[in-house]
Amino acid sequence: METSSKQLHIGLAGLGNVGSGVYKNLIRNKDILQERTGSQLQVAKVAVRDLNRQREVKVAPEILTTDWRDLVDDPAIDVVVELIGGDEEAFELISAALHARKAVVTGNKAVLAKHGKRLIELSEEKNTPLYCEAAVAGGIPIIKAVKEALVGNRIDSIYGIINGTSNYILTRMTKAGISFAEALQEASDKGFAEADPSLDVNGWDAGHKAIILGWLSYGRWLKPEEISVTGIEDISSEDVAFADSLGYEIKLLGVIRQDQADERIEVRVAPCLIPRTHILSSVDGVFNAVAVHGNVVGETLFYGSGAGQDATSSAVISDLADAAKNLINEVGCTGFVPQGDYGVALPIEETISQYYLRLGVVDEPGVLAKISNIMGENSIGILSVIQPEPKEPSTHIPLVLLLHDAEYGKVSNAMRKILALEAVETEHTLLRVETLEH
Numbered sequence: 001m002e003t004s005s006k007q008l009h010i011g012l013a014g015l016g017n018v019g020s021g022v023y024k025n026l027i028r029n030k031d032i033l034q035e036r037t038g039s040q041l042q043v044a045k046v047a048v049r050d051l052n053r054q055r056e057v058k059v060a061p062e063i064l065t066t067d068w069r070d071l072v073d074d075p076a077i078d079v080v081v082e083l084i085g086g087d088e089e090a091f092e093l094i095s096a097a098l099h100a101r102k103a104v105v106t107g108n109k110a111v112l113a114k115h116g117k118r119l120i121e122l123s124e125e126k127n128t129p130l131y132c133e134a135a136v137a138g139g140i141p142i143i144k145a146v147k148e149a150l151v152g153n154r155i156d157s158i159y160g161i162i163n164g165t166s167n168y169i170l171t172r173m174t175k176a177g178i179s180f181a182e183a184l185q186e187a188s189d190k191g192f193a194e195a196d197p198s199l200d201v202n203g204w205d206a207g208h209k210a211i212i213l214g215w216l217s218y219g220r221w222l223k224p225e226e227i228s229v230t231g232i233e234d235i236s237s238e239d240v241a242f243a244d245s246l247g248y249e250i251k252l253l254g255v256i257r258q259d260q261a262d263e264r265i266e267v268r269v270a271p272c273l274i275p276r277t278h279i280l281s282s283v284d285g286v287f288n289a290v291a292v293h294g295n296v297v298g299e300t301l302f303y304g305s306g307a308g309q310d311a312t313s314s315a316v317i318s319d320l321a322d323a324a325k326n327l328i329n330e331v332g333c334t335g336f337v338p339q340g341d342y343g344v345a346l347p348i349e350e351t352i353s354q355y356y357l358r359l360g361v362v363d364e365p366g367v368l369a370k371i372s373n374i375m376g377e378n379s380i381g382i383l384s385v386i387q388p389e390p391k392e393p394s395t396h397i398p399l400v401l402l403l404h405d406a407e408y409g410k411v412s413n414a415m416r417k418i419l420a421l422e423a424v425e426t427e428h429t430l431l432r433v434e435t436l437e438h
Contacts, residue, residue, distance in 0.1 A: 008037075008324040009044040011071030011102075013093060014083030018107060018134070019046075020057045021313030022081065026320075033317070039324040041317075045071050047084075072096045079103040079323045081316060087111045091119070098122045098130065103327065105319040107134030107312055113208035117221045117342065129326060131319035136209040137162050137288045139311030140304045141318065146216045146292065153294025155217040157257040159436055162209045164286035164307040165193045165200035166232050166252040170271070171284040173240045174249060180235060192286050202231035203252060206269045210254040213290075214267045218258050220343025222267050228348040230270040239358060239429050242386070242400055248273035248356075249281040253434060264346040273356050273433040280436065291436065349409030354383070354433035357403060359418070360396035360425035367423045368399070378414040380406045396425050402433065 010026075012019055026033070026041055033041050046059055047068040065071075071080050072093070080097040082090055082104060090111040097104045098119070106112070112119070112135055123130040133143045137160070146155065161167050165187055172183040184201065187193040199205040207229040215221050232252055243250050253272040258265050274281045279301060283289040288306025293299045305311035361367045368385065375382055381404035388398060403411065411430070419426050 006039050006328070008039045008041050008320065008327065009076050009078050010041060010320065011045045011047070011074065011077040011080045012043050012083070013047040013068045013071060013081060014085070015046055015048045015055060015057070015059070016083065016085075017309050018312045018316070019081075019083040020055060021309035022083070022316045023057050023059065025310065025313050025317060029317070033321060037321045037324040038328060041320055041324060044077055045074060047071055068093050069096065072100050072102065077102060078327055079105060079320065081320070082106040082108060082111075083316070084108075085110075087114050091115045094119055094130070095122060098126050098128050101126055101128045103129045103131070103323045105131045105134075105316055105323065107132070107316055109135040109205070109208035109212060113211040113224055116212065116215060129323065131322060132212070133319050134312050134315035136212050137290055137302070138164075138304070138306040138308065139314045140288055140290065140302045140306065141315070142213070142290050142292075142302050143216060144318070145300075145302060146213070150292065150294050150297060150300070153296045155256075155258075156293040156295055158213050158217060158254070158290060158292050159280060159434065160206075160210070160213065160254040160256070160288070160290040161251050161280060161283050162254050162288050162290065162306060163200055163203075163206040163252055164288055164305075165197060166203075166206070167283065167288070167306075168192050168286045169201070170232060170235065170240070170250055170252065173235070173237060174244060175284070177237065177241075179237050180233065201233055203229040203269045204231075206252060206254050210256055210267050210269055213254070214256045214265055214343075217256060218263075218265055218343060220265060222265055222343055222345050226267075226345040228268040228270070228351075232271050234429070235271055236429065238398070239356075239431070242358060242398075243273050243356070246273075246356075246386075246400075246402070247276050248433070249276060250274075250431070251280065251283070253280075255434070259346060263344070265343045266346040266351055268348065268351065271431055272353075273431055275435065278436050347409075349407065349412070351408050352405050353408075354405055354435065355403040355411055356429070356431045356433050357401045357415075358429040359399045359401075360427060361399045362395065362423040363397045364423060367421075370421060370423070371399075371401075371418055374414050374417045375403070378406075378410045380404065380410060380414055 045063050087110045090108050168187050169183040254269045289303040291301050383402040386400040
């Protein structure tokens, strides 16, 4: 790869919210970036879908194109920034840039979760770096921390609140006592939710990020279909209130860890109860936080803005600064390079945690005994039982149980038998309780 003297020519694919932020902030901080990198970071060409669309940043018409291939084919461009979103076209773009031996910066967690193994192999084959700091947790430098600052550690576990939209919704349900639908509408009105918020609330935005963190931590990729992902759509105000009364907060939590005995990797995302005594429970609103436990450093916590134009563009520009320094020093595929093969996923049925269970039961003698017997038959202990008075007259009353550590498969088996009882409603809530202990 060649670059002009002390100049980095950037091809920017995508001028949406994040792309506009990158363009704007490169101009805004050009002097300090030149001081720190020894290069002028200059956007030389920008690929957009619509030349006539009104945008918040003004770009010279002569550097605009509607074909991202113009960025790849231009010999003057040193690095391509992929911010077009989606997965298949983005995969094609990144692959083409790496084949052309142009460094690539991407913030696209979906394309990495689906095609990361192939892209990392191509990066190594072409000795051309692929940077992806913006793909996880926005402005929080979690990828760089795991790759560099914690390189001397075995990662015991990562627990992450890594989707700002879901965290905002759950925070408002807890603090304001409003419903999921009301909190989602509020998030949309304030611009915290996308026009289509499905990937946020169904857990898959966080799921893609969790796959990337699993690769960074253990050097192996898991396929999206191998991990367990549950969203927050079914969380009720009643469950939020019960969790609060028990000393917990409900958070959409990504869990990444590896069984040291057989090296199977556990990656899952689901709403969980977190004890209010743990600092992650206090992460509110659109903020993200990632707790990383290393076998040398112990527990570390990374906190900050997990999304938004400026936070994400900060991560992209950080990668561009690294690219500039590496190009000057003629460094190719850089830094920590995991094995990049496919790992073995720990089946969800074998994952272990405590649980919160809310049932609707008929108020008659013997119901709790039947439920307890089924739990005992499946080797599941009951930590505590709460049977509050119903707020309104009903044929069924709420019954809340906290369960000891148990394999999810055993809990699922017990639930099938419990929900088959005539005295138990089929509508219920089962959530994990994460103690966050090591």
